[in-house]
Every structure is written in structure tokens, then in C-alpha cells.
Amino acid sequence: MTPLLSVQGITKRYGNHIGCADVSFDLYPGEVMGIVGESGSGKSTLLNCMAGHLTPDAGQVVFDTRTDGPRDTITMSEPERRMLGRTDWAFVHQHARDGLRMGVSAGGNVGERLMAVGARHYGDIREQATDWLGRVEIDASRVDDRPTTFSGGMQQRLQIARNLVTGPRLVFMDEPTGGLDVSVQARLLDLLRGLVRDMGLSAIIVTHDLAVVRLLADRLMVMKDGHVVEAGLTDQVLDDPQHAYSQLLVSSVLQV
Amino acid sequence: MSNYNFAYLDEQTKRMIRRAILKGLAIPGYQVPFASREMPMPYGWGTGGVQVSAAVLTPEDTFKVIDQGADDTTNAVSIRTFFERTAGVETTTATCDATVIQTRHRIPEEALQEGQILVYQVPIPEPLRFLEPRESETRKMHSLEEYGLMHVKLYEDISRHGHIATSYAYPVKVEGRYVMDPSPIPKFDNPKLGDMAAIQLFGAGREQRIYALPPYTQVVSLDFEDHPFEASKADHPCGMCGATDSYLDELIVDDAGGRMFVCSDTDYCEARQAAGHKGKDAA
Numbered sequence: 344m345t346p347l348l349s350v351q352g353i354t355k356r357y358g359n360h361i362g363c364a365d366v367s368f369d370l371y372p373g374e375v376m377g378i379v380g381e382s383g384s385g386k387s388t389l390l391n392c393m394a395g396h397l398t399p400d401a402g403q404v405v406f407d408t409r410t411d412g413p414r415d416t417i418t419m420s421e422p423e424r425r426m427l428g429r430t431d432w433a434f435v436h437q438h439a440r441d442g443l444r445m446g447v448s449a450g451g452n453v454g455e456r457l458m459a460v461g462a463r464h465y466g467d468i469r470e471q472a473t474d475w476l477g478r479v480e481i482d483a484s485r486v487d488d489r490p491t492t493f494s495g496g497m498q499q500r501l502q503i504a505r506n507l508v509t510g511p512r513l514v515f516m517d518e519p520t521g522g523l524d525v526s527v528q529a530r531l532l533d534l535l536r537g538l539v540r541d542m543g544l545s546a547i548i549v550t551h552d553l554a555v556v557r558l559l560a561d562r563l564m565v566m567k568d569g570h571v572v573e574a575g576l577t578d579q580v581l582d583d584p585q586h587a588y589s590q591l592l593v594s595s596v597l598q599v
Numbered sequence: 600m601s602n603y604n605f606a607y608l609d610e611q612t613k614r615m616i617r618r619a620i621l622k623g624l625a626i627p628g629y630q631v632p633f634a635s636r637e638m639p640m641p642y643g644w645g646t647g648g649v650q651v652s653a654a655v656l657t658p659e660d661t662f663k664v665i666d667q668g669a670d671d672t673t674n675a676v677s678i679r680t681f682f683e684r685t686a687g688v689e690t691t692t693a694t695c696d697a698t699v700i701q702t703r704h705r706i707p708e709e710a711l712q713e714g715q716i717l718v719y720q721v722p723i724p725e726p727l728r729f730l731e732p733r734e735s736e737t738r739k740m741h742s743l744e745e746y747g748l749m750h751v752k753l754y755e756d757i758s759r760h761g762h763i764a765t766s767y768a769y770p771v772k773v774e775g776r777y778v779m780d781p782s783p784i785p786k787f788d789n790p791k792l793g794d795m796a797a798i799q800l801f802g803a804g805r806e807q808r809i810y811a812l813p814p815y816t817q818v819v820s821l822d823f824e825d826h827p828f829e830a831s832k833a834d835h836p837c838g839m840c841g842a843t844d845s846y847l848d849e850l851i852v853d854d855a856g857g858r859m860f861v862c863s864d865t866d867y868c869e870a871r872q873a874a875g876h877k878g879k880d881a882a
Contacts (some may be wrong), residue, residue, distance in 0.1 A: 400783070422743045429747075444730075450758055451751050458754065459747025461838055466822040487758050 345407050347372045347545050348393070348513060353402035355388050361569040362388035366402075368564065368574065372512070375546045377577060379553060379592065385569040387517055393547065394434050394515045395424045404546030406431075406513070414475060429459050433506035437518040439498035442505070443490045449476060449501055450486040456509045475504040479534060496527035499588040500534065507538060514539075514546040520555055532558050553596055557581060565589045604617070606653040607685040609711050612636055616654035616809070620800055623811035628773030629741075635807040645678060645703060646804030648720035651700045655716055655800070656682065661689040663697035668705040668846070668863030675703075694866050704767070706788040708845045708867040711797035713814060714839045719782040721803035724810065726780040746778045749821055757826055766831065772819045779810065779818075787832045787846045793818035835860040838880030840871035 346369035355362035363385035369377050378386050391397040395416060404416045409431065429436070431539055436442035443452055453472035454462070462468050473483050479500040481493075490498050499519065506514065519535065520528040536559055539546055542555050548559055556563055556577055563580045565573040565588065573586040584590045602791055604610065612634075638646040645750035656662065662682050662747040665711040666675040670692040678701060679690050682756065691697050694707040711717060727737045730748045740746070749770050756764045769786035771793075773779050781792055784800060792799070799812040812818065822828040833847045838859040859880045862868035872881070 384808050425743060425745065447751055448754060448758055454754055455747060455751050458750040459745065463750070463755065463824050467827050468754065469758070 344371060346370055346415060347374075347407050348547075349403075349405040349413070350393060351403045351405070352497040353389060353392050353399045353404065355385075355392050355397060355399045360383070360475070361571045363392070365562075366571055368571075370513075370547065372545055373543050374562065375544075375548065375560045377556030377563045378547065378566060379551060379556055379563065380566035381551065381592075386501055386551075386566055388569075389566070390515055390517055390549045394430045394432065395428060396434075400505065421448060429456055430509055431512050433509075433511040433514040433517040434513065435455070435499075435502055435506055435519050437521045439490070439495070439502045442502040445489065445491050446476065448487045448489055449481065449493070452501060452505045453508050456505065460509060471508060475508050476501075477537070478538070479504040481529075494527075496523055496531060499523065499531060503535070507544075510542070512545060514544055516546060516548045516550075518550050518552075519548065519551070520552060528555075534557060553578075553581060553593065565592065605658065605686055606656045606682065606688075608650065608653045613654045614651075616650055617807040620651065620654065620703065620811060624798070624813045626777075627816050628777030628779040628810060630808040630810045632807055633809050635804045637683075638804065640677070642805040643688060643722060644674060645701070645720035647802030647806075647809070648701050648804075649678060649681070649802075650681065650720050650804060651680075651718045651775065651800050651802035651809060653686075655718070656686055656699055658686070658688060660698045661691050662686075662695055662825050663691050663694065663700045664702075664735075665700065665705060665707065665864070665866075666703045668707075668848075669865045671865060684739070686825060693870075694864075694869050704783050704785075705846070705863060706784060706791045708842075708862070708864045709870075710791075711795060715797040717795075717799045719784075719801045721780070721782040721801045721806075721808070724780055724801065724803040724806050724808040726768075726778050737859050741777060744776070746772075749778055750808070750823070751777075753821060753823065753826075754856045757823070763822065763826055763828070769828075770821050772821060773812065774817050775819075778821070781818075783849045785832070785846055786828075787830045789818075789820045789828070790830050798813050833860050836866060836878060837862045838878045840868045840876045840881070841878040842868070842871055842876070 348370040353366045363486050366389055380386050392399040401417050405413045406416050419436045450472040452474050454468040457468050473486055476483055481497055490501055520531055560577045563577045564571050567588045573589045581593055584593050624633045631734045638649055664675040664679045665670040682688055683690055692710045698715045702722045727735055729736050730752055753763050763878050767782055768783040768786050769789055771779050771781055796814055798814055801810045820828040836843045839861050842862055845862045847861045850859050852859055
């Protein structure tokens with residue numbers, strides 16, 4: 344089977360400082376990969392390099408495109424890469440404000456990606472937007488309200504709806520549950536797990552919350568100081584961590 | 600008159616502006632940056648239009664200025680006087696006699712001919728500005744033809760008002776490529792932009808942009824399949840000349856709710872009255 348995303352030797356430096364160094368892995372269709380590590384370990388740098396927001400200094404990000412098969416997205420032309428970003432890829436930001444247009448209604452936010460790929464029928468766009476609001480458990484009566492009137496959890500769910508409306512195959516998530524209280528986190532995770540299973544999505548989730556990866560991720564990478572120190576199946580890494588830092592990470596989780 | 604170079608600006612500046620105009624004509628709808636000069640009037644009063652007019656005027660030209668369709672408002676009178684003094688060109692209020700027409704917020708009712716130039720004053724040339732505040736990003740969106748956001752604005756209109764409520768500065772797509780702000784003309788005038796015989800030049804002084812439509816350019820107003828573009832106007836005949844096909848201003852005439860509708864294009868209205876047409880409010 345061809346991997347959906349094949350990352351080879353991604354390196355990003357900020358001057359003398361290492362963002363992330365020589366990261367390689369394959370992601371297969373339908374698989375969810377978790378990336379954990381402490382703040383400053385290079386998780387977000389890696390994610391942004393893969394999603395095309397940052398240009399890595401070395402390495403390849405080969406994505407299995409629908410039309411042309413595997414292509415290196417880093418050497419791809421910018422219009423092609425931005426097109427991928429609107430169709431096959433989705434990016435869920437930690438702060439919903441970064442991923443939403445706060446001055447535009449919820450329906451407009453969800454419809455934007457549809458209109459960006461050429462939808463020009465108002466009734467259809469609105470119907471799809473309403474349908475997606477339902478799927479992320481936002482009441483259809485809120486379709487004309489601005490995200491500024493939404494709670495943090497709702498904003499995050501709206502951001503997810505906005506990203507998934509064009510049926511992407513790969514979702515990048517940067518701390519999707521960060522800044523939400525635990526009960527809202529639990530519902531959001533439940534929702535995400537359902538969507539990932541139903542749509543057969545592949546996802547890369549960056550987080551420092553081990554509970555998130557335990558619930559969502561099939562495989563796990565542990566990063567420290569820009570390097571991947573341990574990788575494997577989620578349960579394997581969390582239940583039997585081998586590297587000293589992974590052991591520290593797992594044992595640092597507070598038990599209630 | 601002798602104290603000024605012809606048409607106020609120096610020759611090098613006019614060359615620079617002409618180069619921007621030629622580039623704009625070569626790439627219809629594309630916003631060409633230019634080094635806008637300080638003009639002896641405040642920004643927002645038509646500094647962009649005045650510079651473009653100064654660059655295209657020749658001593659043989661006949662010049663007309665309209666402000667919201669009218670020849671007799673402060674802005675129109677002061678710009679007309681400005682070029683009378685600094686260029687010594689003939690001025691007129693008759694649309695058909697003018698070779699260069701500078702306009703603020705209207706296109707004349709009378710169809711323009713080949714050989715005429717229509718110069719628009721533009722406050723904000725970037726149609727995506729209120730949706731995407733970053734200039735770097737809007738330029739990228741233009742270069743990559745990413746115009747989905749423009750439809751988000753129209754979507755918002757429909758979801759809030761039930762129809763596309765944008766009634767002026769209605770965005771258009773030029774030759775299937777660039778999305779352009781037609782300056783704050785009423786959307787009633789949008790259909791006249793396309794396939795026009797005259798050259799149309801757009802100058803934004805504060806924002807330092809010039810763009811242009813060469814004659815007979817395809818210009819399409821953006822819309823949705825189920826909410827098509829509609830050129831709207833007040834549903835009345837003109838009170839002075841009885842015209843039913845012209846864009847109307849609504850005037851409050853007393854403090855008892857009395858109102859009348861008159862053509863915003865004063866030259867068109869006067870010409871019709873001179874030809875014997877009479878509206879219901881005509882004295």
C-alpha cells in the first residue's frame with residue numbers, strides 16, 4: 344500500500360537553534376499519528392513544515408495526491424500547494440480564532456472552503472453548512488451567528504466543521520483540545536474520534552496531552568529537543584516507554 | 600496659467616503615471632502601483648482621478664467632471680476649475696462633447712463613444728480589503744486567482760438580508776481573471792462597465808494604485824446561481840424629466856415626508872428637459 348504521507352528527513356533550523364531534525368515517518372490512509380513532547384520540542388515546527396506553512400531546510404514531504412500519485416509538496420508550486428490546503432488537507436489550529444473568520448457568520452465560515460473550490464449555488468452551500476453544523480453538534484439556528492458569540496468549545500467545533508466540509512483526506516491538528524475545560528475536551532475528542540472513523544480520515548495530531556493521543560492516535564512519536572526519541576504503537580509507547588524522556592513524560596501525568 | 604506646467608504635474612510625473620496606465624490597460628483589472636503625488640486637495644477628494652486626468656489630458660481635449668452624476672457640486676466645480684486654470688483646456692458639462700470625463704461614483708447615462716476616456720476616482724481599490732486586511736495576502740490571492748472569499752461576502756449579504764444587499768462598489772470579474780472594485784458606483788451602473796466603447800481608467804491617490812479597462816472588455820458582476828446579479832434603482836420615474844431608465848437620487852423636499860426622485864446625471868436630465876420631456880414635479 345502507498346503511504347498517504349511519507350515524510351523523509353525533515354529538518355528545520357532557526358539560525359543555530361534546531362527546530363526539528365531529521366524526522367522521517369510514513370502515514371497510511373485511515374491512520375492517526377500522534378506527536379507528543381514538551382513545549383519547545385519541535386512538534387509545531389514539524390507540523391507546520393508538513394502542512395506547508397514553513398519551508399524546511401532539508402527533507403521531503405511526499406503526499407499521495409488524487410490525480411498525480413505521490414508528489415513532493417515542498418517542491419510543488421505554490422498554487423498547487425494552496426489548492427491542496429483547500430481540498431485534501433485540513434489544518435485545525437489550537438486557537439479557533441486563528442482558523443476562523445471572526446467577522447463572518449458560522450455558515451459563511453463553513454461555506455468558505457466550498458466557495459473557494461468553486462461552489463456558486465447559495466442554497467447548496469447553505470444546506471451543506473447547516474448539515475456540517477449538525478454533525479459537530481452546533482444547533483442549526485446558530486448558522487447566521489458570528490463565532491464571536493460562540494463558546495470556546497463551539498468555536499473549536501466550528502473550526503473542525505469548516506475544515507472537514509470539503510472532505511479532506513489528511514487533517515493536521517495542532518493541540519485541538521488546548522485551552523478547553525475537561526468536559527468540553529471529552530466531548531470534542533468523542534466527536535473527533537467519530538468523524539475520523541466515519542470519514543476514514545488520516546490525521547496528524549500534535550499535543551502535549553497524553554490522554555488525547557491515547558484516545559485518538561494509532562501510532563505515536565515522542566519528540567525531545569527537535570529529535571524523535573521514540574516511536575511506535577500508542578499503547579505500546581504509553582504502557583511500556585523505553586526512552587528515559589518517554590518514561591518521564593508518562594510518569595508525569597497526574598492521576599485523579 | 601503660465602506659472603504651472605501644463606496640467607499641474609511635471610512631465611516626469613506624467614510619464615510615470617502614463618506608464619502605469621499603459622500597464623493597467625495591458626492587464627485589465629490589475630492594480631498597478633504608482634508613486635502618487637501630493638495634490639493641492641485632500642485625500643478622498645479625487646487625488647487619484649486628478650493625477651490620471653492630468654496625465655491623459657492634451658491641450659485639444661474637452662474636459663468634464665461629474666460628482667455623483669452632477670456637474671454642479673463642489674467637488675466637480677473645483678476640479679473643473681483646477682484644470683481650467685492649470686491646463687487651460689476647454690470644459691463642458693455635455694457628456695457627448697467631452698473627450699475626458701472625470702467621475703466620482705457614477706457612469707453617465709448617455710452611452711460613451713470610442714475616443715472618450717472615463718476617469719474614476721477610487722477611494723479603496725482593493726475589493727478584498729474588508730475581508731482580508733493584509734496587503735501581502737490580498738496580492739497573493741490576486742496572483743493565484745483565489746477569489747472564494749469574495750463570494751463569502753455575498754453569502755453573508757444573503758444570509759443576513761435575504762438578497763445581495765451590496766448596492767455600490769459591487770465586485771466584478773474582468774476578462775475571467777482579476778476581481779476588481781469598480782469604485783463606489785451604484786450597481787445599477789455595473790452592466791455599463793463591460794463592453795464599453797470608451798477607455799476606463801481608475802485612479803486611487805491615497806492607496807497609490809491605477810487600474811484600467813480597455814474598450815470592449817468583458818466585465819461580469821459576481822453572483823450566485825440562485826441569486827443572480829440585479830442592477831437596481833429606485834422604482835420611480837424622474838420627477839423633472841420623466842425618464843424611467845436613469846439612476847435616481849431621492850430628495851426630501853419638505854418636513855412633512857415629501858420627496859421627489861430626480862436623475863442623478865444632471866446633464867442627461869437637462870438635455871431631456873430641453874427636448875421637451877416633463878416629469879410630474881417639473882415647475
